[in-house]
Amino acid sequence: MPGLYFMGIDLGTTSVKISIALNGKQVASVSQPTKADTKSSVGSAGFEQDVAIILSTVQSCMKELSPETLSSVKKICITGQMHGVVLWCSKHLNKFYIQENNAFNVQHTSRLYTWQDQRCSAEFLTSLPKPCSHLPLSTGHGNATLFWLSRYQPDFLTSFDRAGTIMDFLICVLCGLEFPITSNQLAASWGYFDSSTGCWNKEILGQKSFPFHLLPQVLNPGEKAGTLQFDWFSIKKGTPVLVALGDTQCAVYSVLSNPDEAVLNLGTSCQMAFPEFLETVPTFPESSSPVQFFPYFNNQYLAVAASLNGGNVLSQFVSMLQNWIAAFGCVKSKEDIWKTLLESSPKTNKNENPIKIHPTIFGERHAPSQYGKVSGITASNMDLHSVFNALCKGIIENITRMVSPSYLKQKGVKKLLGTGSVIHKNPIIQREVMTQYGDIDVELGRECDSAFGAALFCEATDSS
Known part of the structure; x- marks a missing residue:
């Protein structure tokens, strides 16, 4: 028919x-x-x-x-x-x-x-x-x-x-x-x-x-x-x-089934979002606020913390490694580099202060002058996998600074749905989402489409 x-x-x-x-x-x-x-x-x-x-x-x-x-x-x-x-x-x-x-x-x-x-x-x-x-x-x-x-x-x-x-x-x-x-x-x-x-x-x-x-x-x-x-x-x-x-x-509409759910979508960029009714819409913006409200469906607004730094940061890191390797006359595909990064664990001692990376290399709309930085470097924590783990952790820490678990609870969010290609493919990112948003019920594996x-x-x- x-x-x-x-x-x-x-x-x-x-x-x-x-x-x-x-x-x-x-x-x-x-x-x-x-x-x-x-x-x-x-x-x-x-x-x-x-x-x-x-x-x-x-x-x-x-x-x-x-x-x-x-x-x-x-x-x-x-x-x-x-x-x-x-x-x-x-x-x-x-x-x-x-x-x-x-x-x-x-x-x-x-x-x-x-x-x-x-x-x-x-x-x-x-x-x-x-x-x-x-x-x-x-x-x-x-x-x-x-x-x-x-x-x-x-x-x-x-x-x-x-x-x-x-x-x-x-x-x-x-x-x-x-x-x-x-x-x-x-x-x-x-x-x-x-x-x-x-x-x-x-x-x-x-x-x-x-x-x-x-x-x-x-x-x-x-x-x-x-x-x-x-x-x-x-x-x-x-x-x-x-x-x-x-x-x-x-993307949010494709996965939300209950009003007390929020979506963390991590692809090229990163978004935390949940629907909300606004009784009044402000006349002027709070430019310093990481959470903005976009028209949604059914007269609702979508509260969105949209980070400009997500999978694009990891892709930039992989491209950097590929260029460094090429500078020594060697050839390594991005696929091979990804495989090496995702299959290995950091060598840093658990008792040692880990390297910390603020991965905001593309800035943020609410803080355009904020760029990336690295701190806590020691002689023993600069191995490749420790750096990559710190980079993954930093990406999730960045979004928690924009939308904390306590803020989500205040808004009535009881469940966080983790979606997006980066979450699906990267077990380190999965671990960090579960750890950093551990106060909320977290479900990974939904397909945000x-x-x-x-x-x-x-x-x-x-x-x-």
Whole structure:
């Protein structure tokens, strides 16, 4: 019977995943890495991705799903990496997809400036007008990036008349939308968005000649953005597509089953999150607070402590080791390095003061000038495995400084669900989560899945 399934698509930082759900269960899924990172014109401060590669990966995932499954898709919900921004020119909209070849033809767009982008310095951010929002503005936020482009690359901006997240762009192409539409979840992640009124800070942005005409229209989660304007593989033209959602919200939605649960998701970055009703939304942010409140579902907010330091720190460490080894003329794959790190134990004497690592090498949004440091080094605790253990421990200690076990208890949290690829694959991280959050019931092994969460929410909005 056609029209049974609900599709969730996650355009993540490092991969694309598609999930097909029915009756709250995942019936099919496929995932592929994007490998879309590209060099930035601003050097190491810029984190940019190739839009064409991301959408090509979407197509590759679609090809792995059977025509029978795709022909039964009733509704689509797209989620993905928050904060980032891509620009395009609307007059080329009908050229972005070649129906005869069933392929994207992405030209006349900017690169995707991702959430990891560091071009907006603290000095630059303080020069911007103060937002009317309960969320602070940080580098990597869409509107901060647009401010930067308008100040330093104004001629570049004149090539475009639309902006949105990568998910908003995909929806525009699929649905033939002349003007982008986003959700309040994603708008809040860009900055200069008042969640209590559901509106952009138009008057504030207008004071600084901000390119306000680029900003998308904002809808609530569950509202329809449009319908497919062509058959997409075996999914029929006219299939509804919901407004795009934040990947953090969808990831949490995929695993939470009770109101007294919190999620610790450790992947590329690290997030601690739990839903909460807010009677009033603050007018201005507490910029020094590590916990922020993002629009969630059903008029709730999601309390989120989003660390910029997670699996990316461990990946950086492995890359560093690989480079050091190469400097001596040796070749070692990252896979081999990971195997060595995860299978061995530290040689440090248990009675000795261990090395301590604060692994905040990417800074933190609530403390942008806070970077990594190492202390407690002795002649006997600098072996590779002691350092790696200290690094893993430091990552979890960093999140406990942001959200302590006592804070979770105060908020009524009784159970902590540990999810994410880093927790699943790294027994040292698992041990540290169990140890440092030992005052709360901890369950490891749940699969936090933004694509599945989008599919579940898509099904939850279905009234037929």
